[in-house]
Structures are given as C-alpha cells and as structure tokens.
Amino acid sequence: MSRYLNSYYVNKNGMDKNELRNKLISTATRLFAERGLNGVSIRELSKSAGVSISMISYYFGGKEGLYSSVLQEQFSSFEQIDDINKTDSEALAKIEAYIRWIIVRHRNNPYLLRFYTSELTNPTQFFPSIVQPAIGNVIQILVQIIEDGIAKNQFRKDLNPVDTVLAMAGMVNYYFLSTLATQELINHSPERDQELIRHYMDIFTKGILS
C-alpha cells in the first residue's frame, strides 16, 4: 500500500507535513515543560508524537533545534504587552491590565512558567536570543508605566521604578509558581481570578496596613 495520498506523502498516522511538524512541537512543549530539555529523549518524544525519530533532525536539525522552536513559540506571547501599553489609559489602569494579562497568559499556557523559570535559573544557549529580549521588553514597558505614574504624582516619589516592577511581577507570577506547594491551602482554579486581580491591586496600591 502506497503512502501517496493526493500526491503528498503522509505518515503512518495519517498526518501530512504540517500536522507532523505541529505534533512534534506540541508534544515537545509538554514533555520539555514536564521534565526539562535533558529529561526527555527524542526517542520517547517521537514515539509520543507518533512520528519517526528521524523527523526531528529533518525538521529541526536535532533535539536542541526542536527545543529552540518550542522556546520561540512560548515567548512569542510576550509581544502582547505592547497592546497594553498602546492604550491611552492611566498608569493604574495599565497596571491592572498587566496583572490580568499575566493571569490569562498562565491560564492559556500552563507550560510557560516552566520554561520561564528554567531559563532564568539554568539558561540554555538560547537565553540571550529568545528569552532575554522577551522579558527585557516587558520590564522596560512596565518601568515606563511606573515612571509615568510618578511623574504625574499618582505614585510616590521615592519609588525605585525597576524594584517596583519586579515586586509587581513577582507577586503575580509567584502565585502560579507556588501552586504545587499551596494547593492544600487555597483554591487555584480560574474562578478566583477576578478576586485575585482585585486583591493584588489592593495590596500593590494601598499596602496591607489598615
């Protein structure tokens, strides 16, 4: 039985060229996220994807090339920050939009945080070209928002803009990072997200003192 179908090759599981490539990316995303670059063999990965092991070299030039493609796709969502900044809202509204965006981003892509923390603490060769520019751009925009709020006398004059941005980003991201350790203590389901946004805005703007 020939593998020609509509004059294209298809693989054993009936995928065409694009499906095969996409299946490799999605399977690699899940596995690399769950066990890290070195924790997954291309043998297992290709088997999980229902594809021959040689396809990884053919399409991505090897395991590291596949990882680099996964990383690129993961961090492409960081470009959305530009939309938040383009609106002509007040600094405070932009901060709320940022917090909401981070939460939605983690909900839509539960794997991103693994690549994010893994690259920040154990950078691969792709950190400088893929990860650093993506994170750097977000931080730069947030710093501008804080500086704008200070200039307009909305925020305190003695704030260090970069430290302030890191405090805000840390607050939100840590909620997701700590999930495994705090699932007995709080409900991490998306139903609480609205409350979370209000709560973090309250702490960040007014502090905890009564």
Place this chain on the structure above:
Amino acid sequence: MSRYLNSYYVNKNGMDKNELRNKLISTATRLFAERGLNGVSIRELSKSAGVSISMISYYFGGKEGLYSSVLQEQFSSFEQIDDINKTDSEALAKIEAYIRWIIVRHRNNPYLLRFYTSELTNPTQFFPSIVQPAIGNVIQILVQIIEDGIAKNQFRKDLNPVDTVLAMAGMVNYYFLSTLATQELINHSPERDQELIRHYMDIFTKGILS
C-alpha cells in the same frame, strides 16, 4: 606506595572519608544547580570532585540518592523560620525579619533558588518528602503572622492571608529569580540589600500610591 595513612584509607587527592563525602555533596550541589539532575553525569561529577565514580554508589546509593542528599541540605535552611516566629515582636517586625531572612538566605546560598524553582515546576520523586514540608512550614508560619496582624487591627480586615503571604514571598524571591534578565537595569550587589528591605517593606505596607 600504600594508601594507608594513620591506619585510614585516603583517596588520590589526600581526602579522608568525611572530606570525600563532603566534596561529593558540594560538587553535586553546584553542578545540579547549574544544569539540573539530568544535565549532569556522575562521570563528570566524580571527576570534578576528584573522586572515583564508584564512590557515589558507595556513599549515596547512586545518582538520585546523591541528589536527594543535596536537596535535604539545601532545604534544611528553611527551619530557621521558626526563630523568626519565636521572638515576641509585632507582626510588622516579623515581616521585616522574614524579608531580611530571605535575602540573607539567597546571599549565603546562591544555589537554593535553582532547586526551589526546579522542584516547584518539575518536581522529582523527592518533592513530597523534602521540598513540600519545608515550604509548607514557612507559609503556614507567615499566614499566622498575617492573621495575627489582622486580628490586632494592624492590617486591613479584607486581606486573604494566604494570597497576602504569596504576594510578599513572590516580591522578594522574584528579585533574585529575575537577576539574569535585569542585571543591565539594576545593581544586584548586596550593598543595595538594606535599601531593598526598606523599599519592599514600604510597598508591601503602604502601597505605591502617593
């Protein structure tokens, strides 16, 4: 030439039993932190430590056993949190002590954050027995501190204690997590630590609004 010395065996580099074991732990800590459990071979590890590869099985029962010992040592520092809680100071003073403790801990052990984030996002079999109890204990104590402050009318009544604790912990830890991505933007040297503590206390207690 015999390897007997004072009636004890010593290895090629003149280490005695304890030195050899400690050298394996310290080398493993650095390498596992830099490249993860799967990123390091016991071949390279033993060579770096100046010790025979078979010593890893002999003392730790294999690579995973060595990793587990490293993890245990790393998270043993979490027990220090009990000292902070035992003082009879106000909730606010305890929060400042906590922030200072986290910062000093990261300064004294730059590797901890790698194991911390790696275990939270890609847990090994040792997460439930070693990591979860250590983190859980810290969070539990911090939650009590916040609840105490609320009960004494020092903190706002509408705070969710667990979310508040995660906001605080995230703020401080993220400063260190983001080091690689922000070293062009701010000075991460210990000289700024005092300023950092004051700054984070300000944001956390009073918020950013002027």
Place this chain on the structure above:
DNA sequence: GTCTATATTGCGATAGAC
C-alpha cells in the same frame, strides 16, 4: 517526506583488585 536499521557515543552501576 517518512520510515527502519544501524553506527557511535556516553550513560549508570558494579565486580573485583588493592
């Protein structure tokens, strides 16, 4: 374009010498 089969390298673990 996709597959199978294989070449080559490196892994973790351990037997046995000292």
Place this chain on the structure above:
DNA sequence: GTCTATCGCAATATAGAC
C-alpha cells in the same frame, strides 16, 4: 575505603530504502 575496568543499555544522529 577507594580505585580501575567493564557490562549492559539508552542516547543522538544519520544512511539508505521506499
């Protein structure tokens, strides 16, 4: 208690068939 040498296996990459 420590070392060297080796076993068996799994890793990545690729040549060659279809």
